[in-house]
Amino acid sequence: MSEQDVSALKTQLKELLVAQLSLVDVRPEDIVDAAPLFGEGLGLDSLDAVEIVVLLQRHYGITLQDAAMGRQVFQSIDTLADYIKVNRTK
Amino acid sequence: MSERIVITGMGCLSAAGNDLPQHRDSLRAGQRACQKPSWFTAPFEGPVYEVSNPAYAASADEMRVFKLAWKAVSEALSQAGLETLPTRSVLGIFLGTTTACQLNDLEFQRGFYTGGPFSPVSPTRFFAGNLADRMGRRLGVAAGPRVTVTNACASGTDAMGLALDYLRSGLCDIALAGGADELSLVSYGGFHSLGVLSPEPCRPFDKNRQGLNLGEGSGVLVLEREPAARARGISPRLFVAGYGSASDAHHMTAPHPDGLGLERAIRTALAGAQLEERDMGFINAHGTATPDNDRIEGCTLARIFGASTPVVSTKGYTGHALGGVGGMEAVFTAIGLEEGWIPANVGFEEQDPDIPITPPRQTTTVDGKFALSTSLAFGGSNAALILGKI
Amino acid sequence: MDILGIGLVAHFGKGMGALKDALSNGVAPPSTYRLPHRQEISTPVYSIPDDLFDIPAIRAARRANRFGKMAMLAAADCLESSLPPPLDRVGIVLATGLGPHASNMEFSGGLIQYGLDQGSPTHFSHSVHNSAAAYVSNMLKTHGPATTITHFQSAVGQALQVAKAWLDSGRVDYVLLGAVDEIGELMLYIFHEGQLIDKTDRIPGEGSAFLLLSRSGPASSRLASIQPMRSGVEADLCLVDDSSIIPLPTPHQTQAVATGASYSHLWGKMPTGYIFSLACAALKLTPEVQKVLCVDKSSAIPAMLLER
Numbered sequence: 001m002s003e004q005d006v007s008a009l010k011t012q013l014k015e016l017l018v019a020q021l022s023l024v025d026v027r028p029e030d031i032v033d034a035a036p037l038f039g040e041g042l043g044l045d046s047l048d049a050v051e052i053v054v055l056l057q058r059h060y061g062i063t064l065q066d067a068a069m070g071r072q073v074f075q076s077i078d079t080l081a082d083y084i085k086v087n088r089t090k
Numbered sequence: 091m092s093e094r095i096v097i098t099g100m101g102c103l104s105a106a107g108n109d110l111p112q113h114r115d116s117l118r119a120g121q122r123a124c125q126k127p128s129w130f131t132a133p134f135e136g137p138v139y140e141v142s143n144p145a146y147a148a149s150a151d152e153m154r155v156f157k158l159a160w161k162a163v164s165e166a167l168s169q170a171g172l173e174t175l176p177t178r179s180v181l182g183i184f185l186g187t188t189t190a191c192q193l194n195d196l197e198f199q200r201g202f203y204t205g206g207p208f209s210p211v212s213p214t215r216f217f218a219g220n221l222a223d224r225m226g227r228r229l230g231v232a233a234g235p236r237v238t239v240t241n242a243c244a245s246g247t248d249a250m251g252l253a254l255d256y257l258r259s260g261l262c263d264i265a266l267a268g269g270a271d272e273l274s275l276v277s278y279g280g281f282h283s284l285g286v287l288s289p290e291p292c293r294p295f296d297k298n299r300q301g302l303n304l305g306e307g308s309g310v311l312v313l314e315r316e317p318a319a320r321a322r323g324i325s326p327r328l329f330v331a332g333y334g335s336a337s338d339a340h341h342m343t344a345p346h347p348d349g350l351g352l353e354r355a356i357r358t359a360l361a362g363a364q365l366e367e368r369d370m371g372f373i374n375a376h377g378t379a380t381p382d383n384d385r386i387e388g389c390t391l392a393r394i395f396g397a398s399t400p401v402v403s404t405k406g407y408t409g410h411a412l413g414g415v416g417g418m419e420a421v422f423t424a425i426g427l428e429e430g431w432i433p434a435n436v437g438f439e440e441q442d443p444d445i446p447i448t449p450p451r452q453t454t455t456v457d458g459k460f461a462l463s464t465s466l467a468f469g470g471s472n473a474a475l476i477l478g479k480i
Numbered sequence: 481m482d483i484l485g486i487g488l489v490a491h492f493g494k495g496m497g498a499l500k501d502a503l504s505n506g507v508a509p510p511s512t513y514r515l516p517h518r519q520e521i522s523t524p525v526y527s528i529p530d531d532l533f534d535i536p537a538i539r540a541a542r543r544a545n546r547f548g549k550m551a552m553l554a555a556a557d558c559l560e561s562s563l564p565p566p567l568d569r570v571g572i573v574l575a576t577g578l579g580p581h582a583s584n585m586e587f588s589g590g591l592i593q594y595g596l597d598q599g600s601p602t603h604f605s606h607s608v609h610n611s612a613a614a615y616v617s618n619m620l621k622t623h624g625p626a627t628t629i630t631h632f633q634s635a636v637g638q639a640l641q642v643a644k645a646w647l648d649s650g651r652v653d654y655v656l657l658g659a660v661d662e663i664g665e666l667m668l669y670i671f672h673e674g675q676l677i678d679k680t681d682r683i684p685g686e687g688s689a690f691l692l693l694s695r696s697g698p699a700s701s702r703l704a705s706i707q708p709m710r711s712g713v714e715a716d717l718c719l720v721d722d723s724s725i726i727p728l729p730t731p732h733q734t735q736a737v738a739t740g741a742s743y744s745h746l747w748g749k750m751p752t753g754y755i756f757s758l759a760c761a762a763l764k765l766t767p768e769v770q771k772v773l774c775v776d777k778s779s780a781i782p783a784m785l786l787e788r
Contacts, residue, residue, distance in 0.1 A: 020600075021543075021602075024542045046343065046344050046382075047341075047543070050283065050284055050601040051602050054601065057594075058594050063597075065285075132596045133597045134597050191579055192581070192584050194584070194588065196591060202518065202666060203589075203592065205518065210673075213670045217726055220632055224729075236631070236634075237638055239628070239629065240610060240629070240630040241610045241626075241627055252627070252645065255649040258645075258648075259649050261641060275591075276584075276587070276591070278596075279587075279599045280587065280605075282599070283598075283604055284604065284605065334625075337617040337623050337624065337625070339618045339620075350623075467608075468605055468608045468610070468611070468614070469608060469610045471614070471626060
């Protein structure tokens with residue numbers, strides 16, 4: 001995947017997060033790639049986490065069932081993009 | 091204290107049995123009866139607790155959930171000697187449910203999407219099916235409160251709490267109270283989407299629990315004011331001592347991390363019953379076997395009652411029957427209290443170091459004059475019901 | 481019981497001022513709703529303008545569905561209209577006919593579109609009927625009991641009985657009693673195909689209203705008292721609610737024979753529209769009109785009498 005593709009993937013991810021998680025007062029371009037998504041940072045919670053699981057499934061064909069794995073993957077836009085790059089099936 | 095509200099009849103239907111005697115046997119024997127869903131398939135694992143008798147299948151004019159409810163209602167009324175209702179008594183019907191109030195029909199919806207012809211069957215059945223209202227009509231009783239309670243997984247317990255307040259306020263003389271729900275593919279997909287459906291038989295309070303299994307069925311109590319029950323020759327052995335309900339005001343799906351709503355519901359029930367923590371002989375916990383519920387509920391119960399008060403989850407016998415399960419668990423609490431035993435907490439093997447309670451691994455003798463049953467729900471609803479021995 | 485405050489939102493706007501306006505001047509014409517999945521079907525509806533939802537409390541509840549938002553808006557309006565009650569003595573009773581059916585449909589629509597393993601957990605968790613009560617209790621930070629009552633025709637009348645039972649038994653000192661029903665595509669389809677609506681006088685509506693109730697107290701502190709009609713009482717005015725959209729199954733004794741003014745056309749057809757008629761009844765009380773009877777035409781529950 002080229003650097004350009006990775007950047008496009010991250011932009012798409014941010015747009016999906018803002019739309020699917022109904023984030024208010026957050027624009028996709030405000031989300032910092034390396035910033036934590038949960039807790040401080042974007043302030044996402046447990047219901048967002050399972051919503052992201054479905055988002056990965058619907059948009060990238062990735063099935064992620066293991067909660068411990070989820071915690072690693074969902075740290076930031078960077079970690080999400082890295083995981084999608086390697087595991088996407090669509 | 092005002093007149094006691096006594097239990098004069100009970101009925102129960104679940105995968106663990108068709109009636110009270112069968113439930114008693116299944117629970118005493120520690121037998122669980124979950125299986126792969128038989129009438130739908132899904133691309134994921136998750137055993138369910140089905141009521142397999144085809145007599146309860148939905149018909150053109152009646153939802154499955156109503157048929158499930160009717161069975162427990164009939165049993166409870168018969169046990170109470172109320173096959174014929176006394177004239178001039180106002181019968182209140184209080185039933186909790188989720189599925190009876192939702193049009194869950196994927197085929198109907200698919201037909202809508204694809205431009206197929208309008209099929210009136212499921213809408214007609216749905217609109218004929220307000221649970222409490224239809225129950226009243228089925229019983230041929232025109233007047234009286236008909237309350238269908240829709241507080242998600244706390245519905246059944248809250249329905250009994252309402253019945254208690256209505257009886258005390260004189261708004262009815264006899265109450266049928268409990269809940270019923272049917273297994274639905276929509277609920278099944280829903281709990282899967284939340285990541286809380288266990289791929290294996292559920293293990294409430296166990297260290298390695300992976301989530302809940304869904305179940306279905308009904309549980310119903312007949313409640314009356316004590317003098318009225320005695321006047322018609324009944325010698326009740328149990329009564330409803332107290333009820334409390336409280337909101338977390340915290341989150342749609344996650345319980346309050348310190349169980350504050352649950353604690354408030356329990357303390358309200360204790361105060362209403364003029365009882366103290368040590369009066370509880372045992373507790374029938376919500377214990378769904380999701381990682382969060384069991385940790386928070388277990389810690390909250392231990393904080394209030396100490397780690398040695400016996401606590402059992404019966405979800406390993408019935409699965410989580412959502413709006414119906416509060417009714418079932420009130421029945422199990424009543425049986426345990428009356429007979430002095432609680433069943434093995436099926437599925438519990440390994441102690442979770444984060445949970446300070448240890449549910450029984452075998453059928454266990456208990457004593458005490460009172461017992462508590464708890465329910466927690468989406469939306470942060472918490473309900474606590476205390477039953478007492480006369 | 482006493483009514484201490486009333487808040488509401490419907491097609492005509494938010495608050496008792498907007499209702500008063502609608503009573504005097506009528507309402508804007510309904511909008512046309514074309515079913516997104518069945519473009520050949522369209523129907524007039526009385527829906528709530530989206531801009532009303534743009535308040536901080538609702539923005540803070542980012543995931544709330546329309547059902548929850550309408551309830552939050554009406555509950556907040558209700559508390560603004562009265563002295564704030566001690567929140568630890570407040571219970572919430574919510575009446576609905578159909579619950580959040582649009583969220584329910586969105587969830588099952590996801591199952592159909594993407595597969596049974598790919599439903600949205602947010603839609604699922606918001607499809608429970610008590611989601612609106614949960615949003616209200618979360619917004620107000622009330623920790624008392626909250627219960628939701630579902631009935632196609634008589635939910636408001638039943639909720640009033642729950643409020644009475646809670647107040648009489650001392651469970652709470654105040655009840656925030658709300659009603660909410662929403663417009664949604666699949667239900668509109670059923671109403672349309674089941675010929676429950678037509679384009680002239682059976683126009684579906686949506687909205688929410690809340691009453692703040694307490695046990696009877698001094699007349700000075702209340703907007704009105706509310707209780708079931710007693711025999712031998714003469715009302716000065718009778719309002720007949722005709723909001724119900726789903727016919728009662730027979731046999732049922734209803735109040736269908738009552739005659740009087742009906743304002744249901746101001747908010748449209750919805751299962752819990754009776755609560756708006758109760759709000760109208762409160763507005764109709766004057767020194768000359770001391771007693772207003774408010775009848776729910778479709779319900780088997782006794783009519784309510786509002787008094788100054």
